[in-house]
Amino acid sequence: IKENNARQFWQPMTHPADAQANPPKIITGAAGVRIRDIDGHETIDAVGGLWNVNLGYSNDAVKQAITGQLDSLPYYSTFRGTTNDAAIELAYDLCDFFAEEGIQRVFYTSGGSDSVETALRLARQYHKLRGQPQRTKFLSLKKGYHGTHFGGASVNGNNKFRTDYEPLLPGCFHIPAPYTYRNPFNETDPARLAQLCAQALEDEIAFQGAETIAAFIMEPILGAGGVIPPHESFMPMVREICDRNGILLIADEVITAFGRTGAWSGSRLWGVQPDMMCTAKAITNGYFPFGAVLIGTRMTEVFEGDTSGKGAISHGYTYSGHPVGAAAAVVCLKETVKANVAENAATRGEELFNGLQALAAKHEMIGDVRGGHGLMAALEVVADRASKAPAGAAMMNTVYETAYGAGVMLRVSGPNIILSPPLVLSAQDVADILSALDAGFAALG
Numbered sequence: 001i002k003e004n005n006a007r008q009f010w011q012p013m014t015h016p017a018d019a020q021a022n023p024p025k026i027i028t029g030a031a032g033v034r035i036r037d038i039d040g041h042e043t044i045d046a047v048g049g050l051w052n053v054n055l056g057y058s059n060d061a062v063k064q065a066i067t068g069q070l071d072s073l074p075y076y077s078t079f080r081g082t083t084n085d086a087a088i089e090l091a092y093d094l095c096d097f098f099a100e101e102g103i104q105r106v107f108y109t110s111g112g113s114d115s116v117e118t119a120l121r122l123a124r125q126y127h128k129l130r131g132q133p134q135r136t137k138f139l140s141l142k143k144g145y146h147g148t149h150f151g152g153a154s155v156n157g158n159n160k161f162r163t164d165y166e167p168l169l170p171g172c173f174h175i176p177a178p179y180t181y182r183n184p185f186n187e188t189d190p191a192r193l194a195q196l197c198a199q200a201l202e203d204e205i206a207f208q209g210a211e212t213i214a215a216f217i218m219e220p221i222l223g224a225g226g227v228i229p230p231h232e233s234f235m236p237m238v239r240e241i242c243d244r245n246g247i248l249l250i251a252d253e254v255i256t257a258f259g260r261t262g263a264w265s266g267s268r269l270w271g272v273q274p275d276m277m278c279t280a281k282a283i284t285n286g287y288f289p290f291g292a293v294l295i296g297t298r299m300t301e302v303f304e305g306d307t308s309g310k311g312a313i314s315h316g317y318t319y320s321g322h323p324v325g326a327a328a329a330v331v332c333l334k335e336t337v338k339a340n341v342a343e344n345a346a347t348r349g350e351e352l353f354n355g356l357q358a359l360a361a362k363h364e365m366i367g368d369v370r371g372g373h374g375l376m377a378a379l380e381v382v383a384d385r386a387s388k389a390p391a392g393a394a395m396m397n398t399v400y401e402t403a404y405g406a407g408v409m410l411r412v413s414g415p416n417i418i419l420s421p422p423l424v425l426s427a428q429d430v431a432d433i434l435s436a437l438d439a440g441f442a443a444l445g
């Protein structure tokens with residue numbers, strides 16, 4: 001297996017030319033918050049799979065739910081007038097869990113990109129049902145990430161995820177993200193920057209014409225763009241602007257739902273009720289590919305009031321509401337509540353954030369430390385603090401490999417080191433992550 005690594009299998013983020021010299025690590029086992037590679041080397045998974053393994057890797061209750069469901073009903077469609085008990089139970093549980101967000105109905109998907117696509121489609125359907133078919137455009141944040149499908153790629157705010165696939169969905173426009181370290185306004189004060197970004201949203205709406213816009217989609221804390229928490233005033237301002245202009249607000253909570261931010265959702269963290277929440281990832285903690293789009297009051301009323309028989313109810317596909325995924329999600333949600341992972345995320349997140357700031361005081365190459373809301377944090381690495389020139393791949397690789405050798409798996413994304421460990425992390429795990437990072441930066445000399 002090691003010899004054939006990366007020969008026949010094109011792996012994302014691994015350039016084929018690089019794969020021989022720098023082969024992907026082959027992960028063969030996982031338990032708790034740790035993963036093990038083919039050489040038997042064990043590391044704390046500071047990436048939490050890919051932001052999703054909140055409960056860790058060896059939750060017996062989830063495993064039992066999956067095998068039990070495989071035994072009773074491994075699959076049946078929820079598309080043609082049939083459904084399954086796990087999907088029904090989960091829908092009730094999700095609406096209950098996200099009552100504070102105003103969630104009333106659920107559409108199931110197979111992952112985050114599918115959830116985003118579903119939300120964009122539902123936004124257009126909603127406006128059509130209300131007799132406003134001209135509301136087709138989507139607004140989003142630069143640096144936002146919304147998945148790999150064409151709709152998601154179109155609202156992605158990072159050119160890297162868009163330009164190779166153009167032409168994309170027409171009518172998608174991006175406004176500056178509330179990213180204090182680098183922004184077009186040169187504004188470092190988070191509250192003032194939030195206001196400038198909100199104003200940019202107002203300006204774009206005025207420029208496009210409010211009556212042409214279907215929805216604004218945002219991550220309550222931007223994740224893949226480098227963990228960018230907006231000022232607490234930002235999302236409430238966005239909500240108010242959307243309301244005033246008849247625009248739907250889609251919260252892409254694929255990362256932020258289920259406790260990662262230290263609150264049960266990113267929307268709850270900022271005190272906002274979105275019209276839709278895109279969820280996936282931790283809904284099944286990586287145990288099964290699954291997702292859900294959660295629908296608030298405003299859209300529920302319109303969809304349920306539709307008598308054409310051709311409305312949202314026609315939306316769905318082969319694997320939406322998959323019984324094994326739904327059964328896994330039902331138990332994941334119970335375990336999530338039982339372990340109160342949001343509280344642990346808040347406590348451990350604060351320790352991690354403080355520790356990262358201490359590292360930044362020690363290592364010149366750490367240009368910016370972001371986080372402070374649960375267990376999602378990032379270090380932006382620079383070649384030079386004064387010019388803020390981003391660190392190159394070689395520097396990032398040194399930190400990554402050194403930390404890996406010291407027992408911690410990191411995620412490197414451009415000049416950012418992104419930390420999103422399982423939420424069941426212990427204080428000792430946090431200390432171990434920090435000391436591996438310390439070793440990684442020390443290796444830069």
Ligand code: PMP
Pocket residue numbers: 111112113114116145146147148219223224252253254255280281
């Ligand atoms: N939205 C957000 C905010 C995400 O972080 C991601 C994945 N990182 C997606 C959508 C896409 O999810 P998936 O990879 O499950 O398709």
